[in-house]
Amino acid sequence: MAEHSLLLTSIDASSSAGLVKPPKAQKVYFDNLDLLRVVAFGMVFLAHSELGKTLGHFSSNSFYIRVVNLLSDGGSGVSFFFVLSGYLITYLLLQEREATGRIHLSNFYVRRTLRIWPLYFAVLLFGFFVYPAFKSVIGITTDIAHRAPFYFTFLSNFDSIYLAHNHLQPLSVAMIGITWSVAIEEQFYLVWPLLFLVVPKRYYQAIFYGVILCSLVFRYLHRTDGDTLYFHTLSVMSDLAMGGLFAYHCRFNPRFVGFFQNLPKLVIGLAYLLGFALLLYRDDLYPGTSAAVVARLVSTLFFAFIITEQNFAGHSPLKLSRLTTLSRLGKYTYGLYLLHPIAIQVTILLFRGAHLSRESVEGGFSYAGIALAISLIMSYVSYRYFEAYFLRLKHKFS
Numbered sequence: 216m217a218e219h220s221l222l223l224t225s226i227d228a229s230s231s232a233g234l235v236k237p238p239k240a241q242k243v244y245f246d247n248l249d250l251l252r253v254v255a256f257g258m259v260f261l262a263h264s265e266l267g268k269t270l271g272h273f274s275s276n277s278f279y280i281r282v283v284n285l286l287s288d289g290g291s292g293v294s295f296f297f298v299l300s301g302y303l304i305t306y307l308l309l310q311e312r313e314a315t316g317r318i319h320l321s322n323f324y325v326r327r328t329l330r331i332w333p334l335y336f337a338v339l340l341f342g343f344f345v346y347p348a349f350k351s352v353i354g355i356t357t358d359i360a361h362r363a364p365f366y367f368t369f370l371s372n373f374d375s376i377y378l379a380h381n382h383l384q385p386l387s388v389a390m391i392g393i394t395w396s397v398a399i400e401e402q403f404y405l406v407w408p409l410l411f412l413v414v415p416k417r418y419y420q421a422i423f424y425g426v427i428l429c430s431l432v433f434r435y436l437h438r439t440d441g442d443t444l445y446f447h448t449l450s451v452m453s454d455l456a457m458g459g460l461f462a463y464h465c466r467f468n469p470r471f472v473g474f475f476q477n478l479p480k481l482v483i484g485l486a487y488l489l490g491f492a493l494l495l496y497r498d499d500l501y502p503g504t505s506a507a508v509v510a511r512l513v514s515t516l517f518f519a520f521i522i523t524e525q526n527f528a529g530h531s532p533l534k535l536s537r538l539t540t541l542s543r544l545g546k547y548t549y550g551l552y553l554l555h556p557i558a559i560q561v562t563i564l565l566f567r568g569a570h571l572s573r574e575s576v577e578g579g580f581s582y583a584g585i586a587l588a589i590s591l592i593m594s595y596v597s598y599r600y601f602e603a604y605f606l607r608l609k610h611k612f613s
Contacts, residue, residue, distance in 0.1 A: 247525040249545025250535035258292030269579030281495045298518040301458025309466045322612040327404045329605040342391040360386035369401040372446045379442035389556035423460035427453045438507035457515040475527040490517035550594030558589035
């Protein structure tokens with residue numbers, strides 16, 4: 216998902232000619248956001264590994280079940296990723312324009328390509344070609360309904376809608392299907408910087424409100440189609456725009472930043488309690504049409520609040536960067552996100568080969584634990600020995 220490095224202005228004087236060089240980019244790191252990325256991934260992993268189902272065996276208490284369902288809500292995890300990406304990428308673009316007077320489109324696209332494409336296409340090649348060949352060798356027939364051109368052109372979210380509408384999900388491969396959200400992010404990266412080039416600065420806010428409004432209207436018009444609501448770009452673009460809106464105010468509105476800086480610890484705690492309560496009871500609070508339109512808007516507002524509070528609140532009850540061990544996993548979350556379906560599939564084959572059941576509590580925990588361990592190993596190896604090569608090239612396009 217998006218990097219946490221932002222551009223600040225740096226002007227160096229030339230000692231030899233006495234000339235002022237063009238502004239240079241310096242990196243700033245929002246270190247409190249690393250753990251938020253880990254939490255978002257954790258929600259997705261709990262859903263895909265069915266660990267939430269295993270945790271549900273411990274109690275039938277309605278509040279406990281609500282908490283477990285929220286923690287294992289992969290859709291909310293992806294939504295949080297979208298808000299985070301919208302915030303960071305927008306802040307980066309606005310900061311670059313302020314620092315240099317322009318947005319260098321080609322550099323931006325190259326940086327995003329170096330971060331996203333290598334692992335993305337490696338996963339696609341594995342999912343479409345290596346994995347089916349391997350299963351064929353061990354005597355398992357694999358039928359894949361995915362339409363490859365959609366995936367290699369970052370349109371896989373539309374194929375996900377097609378599969379759902381045509382009841383082809385049993386022929387969907389998780390390690391391929393997981394790319395739908397990355398496709399939306401790439402669509403966002405393609406269009407988003409162009410808006411800040413064609414729209415005058417004084418109308419920047421109109422970009423965010425306009426996208427959010429269009430998304431809400433789209434969700435209302437498709438309110439009875441859950442698959443379109445979940446996967447369509449226009450349906451979820453409000454998440455990215457909401458993150459961008461908060462980034463805009465953090466960049467250009469000192470009163471907005473000051474508000475967060477001066478929030479008392481008690482008020483912050485109450486805001487978190489209210490936000491989590493709205494998430495826990497959203498099915499009861501938003502019946503009918505409002506569930507499709509209002510519920511996601513409220514959730515993304517809360518996610519954007521969390522991001523801004525972590526970045527700027529001076530009296531935060533807990534800055535997540537203090538949890539250093541877990542925060543270190545933040546740089547691996549892109550790999551964890553794309554690779555964990557492969558790890559889950561490996562674990563399924565291991566359990567099948569050992570004739571182990573996942574239905575018991577012990578089996579469920581063992582299954583999820585092994586899948587998580589394999590995910591961590593794969594993402595670490597991928598980052599260090601594959602992705603890092605491309606990431607080292609990014610500084611040439613800063």
